[in-house]
Amino acid sequence: MAGSAVSVPVRADRDVPGLIVKFGDYPLHHGVVGAIRSLGRLSVPMYAITEDAYTPAASSRYLRKSFVWPTTGAEDPGRLVEGLLRIGRPAVLVPTDEEAAVLIAEHQDELAGTFLFPRVDPALPRRLASKQGLHELCVEHGVASPAAAFPRSYDDIVAFADTARFPVVAKNREAFVRRRRPAVNGTTRIGTRAALLGLARDWGEEPGVILQEYLPHEEAEDWIVHACFDQDSSSLALFTGVKVRSWPPHAGMTANACVVGNPELAGLAARFIKRIGFSGIIDLDLRFDRRDGQYKLLDFNPRMGAQFRLFENDSGVDVVRAMHLHLTGRPVPQGEQRAGHRYVVENIDLAALLAYRRSAYTTPHAPARASGTELAWFAGDDPLPFLTMLARSVRPGAKHLYQLWRTSRRGSTSTK
Template sequence: MRAVLAPAYLLPQQPEALPERVADKAELARICAAAGVPHPVTLVPDSAEEAAAATWRLGPPVVAKWSRPWLVPGGCGLRSTMVVRSAGEARQLYRRAGEAGSRLLLQAFLPPGPDRDWFFHGYADRTGAVRAGGPGRKHQAWPRGAGLTAVGQWTPNPHVQALAERLTDELGYRGIFDLDFRRCGSTGRYHLLDFNPRPGAQFRLFTDSAGLDVVRAQHLDLTLRPLPDGVPLPGREFVVENYAPLAALRPAPQGRELAWHATDDRAPGRAMWALWGRHAAGRLAARLRHRAAATPAAPTRLVHQGGAQDDLSHDRPTALSAALPTTLPEDFPDDLHDDQKASSC
C-alpha cells in the first residue's frame, strides 16, 4: 500500500509494514510481549478443538477477535470482537474463520469497571517524539462496557502516557496512532488492547490552546513547518450525542467536543438525527410487529339473556375487532441497512 501512495502523498517514514503489523491483533500480542507492554493473555487456535480448549484455559468468558478485522465482510453476522461464554461457541466461531478472512484469536477477559477504560491519541513526529494528543478516560461506552467511546474526557495519566511513548519508541513508529487500554482490577496494570495506526474517532478531544490536534501536527511536521506551542487542556469532554444525549446537555465548564454537531458545519448533525430517528422508529416498529405476532387474539364472548339460542360462532370476529389493523402499514420505516447507518444501537 505504501508503494502505491508514496508517489502522490507525504507519508511518515517508518519500518516497512509496521502499520499492518500493529493493526493485526495476533501480531500485536507478539509485539507487546517483546516490548514488555502488558497485554491480555492471547491464544491463537489451529483447530476447533483447540479453540474449545483455549476457552476453558482462559475462562470462560473469553474475548474472541479476528486478527484482521477489516477483512470481515459486512452483513455476514460476524463482529470484529465478541465475548464467548462457552467452548461450543468457540468451536462454531473457529469454523467461520474462512468466512472472516483471518485467524481467530482468544484473549483473557478483563472485566470492565469504573476508571478502567483508557485511550491515548498521539502523533510520533519525524524524530520519534510524541507530539499533540494525550491520555483520556472512557466514562461511557456503547455498547455498555465494551464498545466505542460515548463519553470520554482528557485526563492526565502518567502510566498510560509512558506506555504509549515507550511502545512507539521501541517500534520506531512514526505517524498518528490511537491506543486502547484496560486497567486490570486485580493488579492495577494497564493492558494494551488495540493499536490503531490512524486517527481515532475522538481525536479532536485533544485540541490544545493553540488549536493543535494530531492531524494538524502531522500535516505541519511532514511539510517541515514548526508546530505551535500550545497548552494542554485536560478536562475537555468528548460526547457522541445519539449515544449519550443527557451528557451532551449537561454543563461542560472545561469544554466539550461533540461527535456530530458543530456551529460552523451543522449538516452532519442534522443528518445524524434524521438517520437516528428513522433507525429508532424502525426498531420500535419491529418490536410492535413481534409483539402483535406473539400475542393471540382473545376469543369474543357473547352473553345471552333468558337462555336464548344464537347461531353466532364464538370465533366470528366482531365489528370492533374487524376494524382494528392486525399489522403495521407497509410504509412504516424499518431498520436501516448497514450502509445507511451513521450509528446504530
C-alpha cells in the same frame, strides 16, 4: 502533555490541502467531519473520499470537494492506489481507517511523488492493526496486553476450552475482515465452554479469531491515548484521557470521553512507539487492570481516531493539525492539554448512557463537571453535517430504535 507556558498560534500552510482517505461503506463517521473542520478552520483546503454526495462529511462548509468513490475496503490494492493517484493533487493524506493506513504504508514509494504522509516501515501498520501482530509486538517489547490464544483449527479451540478460565473474549484476528465475512461481530464475550464450542463450529477450518482473557469492567478502567510522532518517533503532540462510555457498552466505539492527564500512561505509550519506530498519528485503547496494576494494550489504530477532537492543547493543536504542520515544514506549537474537557458523540451516547445506568457503572477519574464539551456532530459554524447525520440515522426508523433498545438491555455483545 507538558509544554511551554506561552501559547503560540497555529499557522498552517494554506497552499497544501488535506485529503481524507477512507475505504468502505460507513458514511456516518464523525471523525472524518472532525478532521475536515479541524484543518478547514485554519483555512487549509480540504478534500475527502466519500461513499456518495449526501454524507455528513460531504455537506461540511469546510470541504472544497468530495470525491465520490464507493468502495468496500476489499478491493485490489493496486486499483486503490491508481484511484488515489487519479485524484492527482499534492495533499497531506489523512487516513481514517486501517485499510487506508495500511495501503498508504505499503505503497508509499508509489504515492510519495504526489502526496505527503509520514514515512514508516511498510509492514508495521498492518502488523499493528492485526490483533495477533499487536500482541506479538507487546510481548517483544514488554508492554502488557491481555493473555491471548490464536487457534488455527477447531481442535485448537477445543484444547483452549479445556483449560481456559471463562468468560473469555473473541475478536477477529485481522482488522480487515470486518468488511468481509467476520467470524464474530466485534468484541464478543463468551461465558461458557459449551457456548465457545457452539460458536466455533461456524468459524470454518481456519478460524480467524483471537481468544483473549476477559478483563471485567468492574475491576478495570478504560483509557485512551492519541498522539502524533515525527520521523524519529518523537512525540509532536501526545494526549491521554478516559473513556466514560462506549457503544456497544464496554466494547465498542467511544460515545463519551474526558481529558485526564496521566504521565505514567503517556510515558508508556511514548516508549513503545520509540521501540517500534512508528511515525504518524496513533489512537490507542488500553484497559487498566486494578487486579494487577497494569495498563493492558487492547487496540492500536495506526491512524486518526474518530474521537481525536477530544484532545487539543492550549495552543490549538490536535493530532491532525500536528501532522499537517510537521509534514509541511511548519513548527508544531506545544502546550498543555485541555484538562477536564469532554467529548460527546450525540447519536450513540444516549443509548450508551441508558445501558451504563442500568449496570450502575461509573468511570473513575472522570471529572464531575467538564471544563468544556466538544460535540462530535453539531457545530454552530458548520451545522449541515449534524442535520445530514440525523436524516441518515432516522431512515431505519422503528427497527433502528428497537435494536438500540435491545442492545442497551444486553450491554456488550455476549454469549452465555
